Amino acid sequence: MNNSIKNQYYEQFYSKSDNEVLYPVFFKLEESSDNNDFHQLINNNPQIVIVDEIISQLEELIKLRHPQEKLTEEKLSQKIETHLGETKLDNYGVWVYYPWRNTLVHLLDEKEFVEVRTNRNQYKITPEEEEVLATKKIGIIGLSVGKAIALTIAMERICGDIVLADFDVIELSNLNRIQTGVHHFNTKKTVVVAREIAEIDPYLKVTCYNEGLTEANINDFFTKDKKLDVCIEVCDGLEIKILTRQKAKALGIPVVMNSSDRGTTDIERFDLDANLPILHGLIEHLDLSKLKEAKTTKEKAIYLLPMLGVDTLSKRLQASMPEIGKTITTWPQLASGVIFGGGICTDVCRRILLNQFSKSGRYFVDIEDQINNDIEDYISQKRRNS
Numbered sequence: 001m002n003n004s005i006k007n008q009y010y011e012q013f014y015s016k017s018d019n020e021v022l023y024p025v026f027f028k029l030e031e032s033s034d035n036n037d038f039h040q041l042i043n044n045n046p047q048i049v050i051v052d053e054i055i056s057q058l059e060e061l062i063k064l065r066h067p068q069e070k071l072t073e074e075k076l077s078q079k080i081e082t083h084l085g086e087t088k089l090d091n092y093g094v095w096v097y098y099p100w101r102n103t104l105v106h107l108l109d110e111k112e113f114v115e116v117r118t119n120r121n122q123y124k125i126t127p128e129e130e131e132v133l134a135t136k137k138i139g140i141i142g143l144s145v146g147k148a149i150a151l152t153i154a155m156e157r158i159c160g161d162i163v164l165a166d167f168d169v170i171e172l173s174n175l176n177r178i179q180t181g182v183h184h185f186n187t188k189k190t191v192v193v194a195r196e197i198a199e200i201d202p203y204l205k206v207t208c209y210n211e212g213l214t215e216a217n218i219n220d221f222f223t224k225d226k227k228l229d230v231c232i233e234v235c236d237g238l239e240i241k242i243l244t245r246q247k248a249k250a251l252g253i254p255v256v257m258n259s260s261d262r263g264t265t266d267i268e269r270f271d272l273d274a275n276l277p278i279l280h281g282l283i284e285h286l287d288l289s290k291l292k293e294a295k296t297t298k299e300k301a302i303y304l305l306p307m308l309g310v311d312t313l314s315k316r317l318q319a320s321m322p323e324i325g326k327t328i329t330t331w332p333q334l335a336s337g338v339i340f341g342g343g344i345c346t347d348v349c350r351r352i353l354l355n356q357f358s359k360s361g362r363y364f365v366d367i368e369d370q371i372n373n374d375i376e377d378y379i380s381q382k383r384r385n386s
Contacts, residue, residue, distance in 0.1 A: 022206070052105075118130060140231075141231070145234040145338050149346065162204060169188055177335045232256050242278065249274070254272075263340060263367070312364070
């Protein structure tokens with residue numbers, strides 16, 4: 001890890017309160033300064049949890065590199081010894097300290113870690129495609145549906161750089177659809193997601209905008225260090241929805257959105273068509289300059305309903321809309337729809353990034369349309385037609 005990145009980790013580790021720490025700290029023991037810091041951390045922290053499974057990772061690495069061989073324990077040990085060479089086992093790879101868990105984990109170096117972690121992607125994602133994806137940067141605005149998307153993107157590793165924006169904290173009512181625990185109450189959603197990504201893959205670069213997307217930070221969000229390759233917008237704020245698309249259109253960045261109802265997925269390829277109207281032209285007839293004045297549910301509905309497309313909402317969501325502000329505070333979402341949306345968005349974004357999909361539009365991946373009492377299943381069809 002280069003010094004500038006490492007300084008960033010140390011700075012946030014030693015200066016932030018417990019519920020603000022975002023990143024783990026890396027120690028490479030072959031570097032004397034890291035070695036000293038590593039042992040100081042352990043000596044000054046008797047409660048620290050140490051997880052050293054480097055041997056099991058090396059075993060997996062060797063097995064994956066020799067898929068046609070049936071390796072005995074003895075032969076596997078010999079290959080590991082050869083692989084280590086002159087490097088001591090304790091010094092091999094990196095040690096990663098997760099401050100929020102007070103846990104120190106021994107891991108393979110980045111290249112080998114990624115090789116093993118993504119092995120089961122092959123050949124649904126080829127090694128050549130993985131190299132392309134590793135250079136990509138994805139921004140996600142809104143971390144309710146967005147949390148499921150961010151974690152799926154991280155697990156599948158369809159980019160090397162993730163930027164997160166949300167101003168909100170975890171609350172009890174979030175737990176019907178956000179996969180997290182009660183110990184995260186009043187913790188920023190950005191912090192929770194960044195930590196979980198780091199626990200999956202500490203080598204992924206994650207940047208957080210804890211205040212959400214604003215007019216003040218939007219340029220940094222979209223362009224700092226490197227321009228976004230894809231923007232995923234899944235926030236509740238109507239102003240931000242518009243602002244996001246206006247910025248993305250100006251910069252030529254595609255936008256993907258999933259509503260979690262009927263698997264509704266919107267794709268706007270501003271990278272391919274500079275004249276593409278935002279939100280498919282559904283709100284072109286409205287005066288967007290007056291959007292900031294919309295305060296009540298009724299005033300916001302003038303903008304929201306054309307965006308959603310009332311006629312294509314599920315029947316239950318249609319029935320829920322008039323209840324907003326009466327018996328419920330906002331539109332309902334289910335965990336099944338949110339998690340499903342994470343998979344849809346990841347799949348769509350991967351194909352956009354690999355130039356395998358180039359269309360704009362609104363698409364539905366509706367489970368109730370595909371699996372219901374009136375649909376004949378594949379096996380029954382096959383038997384009937386045989």
